[in-house]
Amino acid sequence: MTTKLLFFSLLLSSFFLSSQSSTKENQKTYISFDKYLGVENIDLSNGIIEENEYRSIYNNHHQFFKSLDFLPGSVHYNNQSYFGLSLKYNIYEDEVLVKLPNKYGAVTLKLLKSKVENFVIDSHKFIRVDSVTSTNDELKGFYEVLLEKKNVVLYKKYDQAKRDVIENRKVFYHFLNKNSYILYYKDVYYKVNTKNALSKILPDHKKTIRNFYAKNKALYKLKPDSFMTSLVRKVYSEISRTNNKVTE
Secondary structure, eight states, X not given: OOHHHHHXXXXXXXXXXXXXXXXXXXXXXXXXHHHHHOGGGSGGGSSEEOOOOOOBSSTTSOSBSSOSSOEEEEEXXXXXXXXXXXXXXXXXXXXXXXXXXXXXXXXXXXXXXXXXXXXXXXXXXXXXXXXXXXXXXXEEEEEEEEEEETTEEEEEEOOEEEEEEEXXXXXXEEEEEOOEEEEEETXXXXXXXXHHHHHHHOGXXXXXXXXXXXXXXXXXXXXXXXXXXXXXXXXXXXXXXXXXXXXX
16 A cells, blocks of 8 residues: 555544544644545535625625634534635625635635535634524524523624615725524524513513613623623523522
């Protein structure tokens, strides 16, 4: 067996026998494996070549998550995990873009949404949801996981509105964020964008919710993600203590 074939066999064995999600060593193995196969041979290349249709006149009002630049990340795509990637998340179109190197430099592909189970971009985890809320509103697309506990998950849905801006006889686009929060509790999805909505779901913790809103008005305005995460974590702690007392 040649050295190249031996190297391929070792990588292939490690690829199928090791856990896909846990250690950095496993992630390095997958990165090495994908590089060995070549970009044209991995499943990620089965996407659509991306062309940016929207030019933004303001750098801080574009359609991408956090930055116009590609960010480090990973993706679970078509039942396979890929690490060490360069990703963009197009909020307006709810699409994941990946930059893959090739012999000409690099190509940007739009991944097929139906095959993306989850992805991580700049340490932010997103999953694809296809369900309905308690009021039968459709939940489709990618949602960021802000907090994940047993039987309780807080999600953030990024959404945008687009405005046309004409300058120097050219059309540019201005994107405005319209974010919302979803709580997964007891196998049901709920919209929790207001104090009353959350109190209705958790009536036994209405006082805690009301007091938290009253004491953290500044946090609610300046850092709504931190506000919602801290509130749900606090309520979850109360639920856990109550459940422990019942079982004692």
